Amino acid sequence: MAQRTRTLSEMTWPEVEEAIGRDAGVFIPIGATEQHGYHLPLATDTILATELSYAVADELDFLVAPPIEYGYRSRPLSGGGQGFVGTTSLNARTLMSLVEDVVGALVDQGFKRLALVNWHFENQNFIYEAAYLALERHPDSGARIVLAEHPFAELSQETLDVLFPSGFAGWDVEHAAGMETSLMLHLRPELVIFDRAVDDASERHPWYDVLPVPDDFVPESGTLWKATQASDRQGKVAWEEIVAQFRSAVATEVSPAKDKAPGV
Ligand SMILES: [Zn+2]
Numbered sequence: 001m002a003q004r005t006r007t008l009s010e011m012t013w014p015e016v017e018e019a020i021g022r023d024a025g026v027f028i029p030i031g032a033t034e035q036h037g038y039h040l041p042l043a044t045d046t047i048l049a050t051e052l053s054y055a056v057a058d059e060l061d062f063l064v065a066p067p068i069e070y071g072y073r074s075r076p077l078s079g080g081g082q083g084f085v086g087t088t089s090l091n092a093r094t095l096m097s098l099v100e101d102v103v104g105a106l107v108d109q110g111f112k113r114l115a116l117v118n119w120h121f122e123n124q125n126f127i128y129e130a131a132y133l134a135l136e137r138h139p140d141s142g143a144r145i146v147l148a149e150h151p152f153a154e155l156s157q158e159t160l161d162v163l164f165p166s167g168f169a170g171w172d173v174e175h176a177a178g179m180e181t182s183l184m185l186h187l188r189p190e191l192v193i194f195d196r197a198v199d200d201a202s203e204r205h206p207w208y209d210v211l212p213v214p215d216d217f218v219p220e221s222g223t224l225w226k227a228t229q230a231s232d233r234q235g236k237v238a239w240e241e242i243v244a245q246f247r248s249a250v251a252t253e254v255s256p257a258k259d260k261a262p263g264v
Contacts, residue, residue: 003019025250029065029067033069034089035086037196039198040176044119044184045119052117053117056246060247065102068098071120072122073092074089077217083218107138112144116145116147121175128149145254152179153171177230178230182230186236186239197227198227200222201224204217205217
């Protein structure tokens with residue numbers, strides 16, 4: 001049967017059953033509903049995680065589960081914090097329960113090749129724990145899960161030079177800044193209000209965090225670094241490398257069982 005769609009929620013249950021029978025995998029994109037400056041949509045992290053999933057779904061025979069569109073609490077030094085209208089977050093327990101339940105249900109149904117595809121910095125570790133607990137409940141499932149918690153963590157120096165012509169300030173402040181703006185200009189330009197993009201920074205950005213949140217940890221715009229130098233050309237260069245690294249990780253760690261054990 002030809003694969004009519006890769007979108008799990010648009011498939012019928014017999015189509016899902018057929019996909020599981022041939023050992024198709026499943027991606028779970030995880031993002032946030034979080035302010036991304038004056039120029040990017042609240043769904044930026046969810047969109048990028050979902051686009052990354054679809055970018056390799058066909059060639060690696062994966063389905064794409066409904067994305068998790070809410071993320072863990074936005075932190076001021078990596079996401080601007082909770083003080084912006086629109087930022088709508090989960091506490092860690094809710095996020096972990098949600099991810100654990102979704103992963104557990106998919107494993108229960110028989111999926112053996114899974115990947116959590118995350119784009120929201122603050123979700124890291126919580127989704128690892130959720131996946132860990134889900135597998136602990138299914139010790140004999142034979143399922144394997146790739147945790148792509150930070151899919152752009154190891155871009156080459158060449159790509160960093162293209163993305164950040166005036167210097168790379170660190171991934172924590174790349175929120176609504178050069179990379180995300182460039183990627184959105186490349187992938188979803190209709191959602192970018194580029195003439196409202198700004199270069200901004202918090203007054204202070206120390207190595208430690210503080211509660212309650214100090215006002216001077218939060219830039220007024222919600223953009224944590226330079227967004228005005230972004231372009232679709234830079235986005236294309238970065239995206240191609242991010243997709244290639246993701247494809248390689250998934251193909252290496254959760255390739256179909258039939259490839260591992262021919263004839264079985
Ligand atoms: Zn983001």
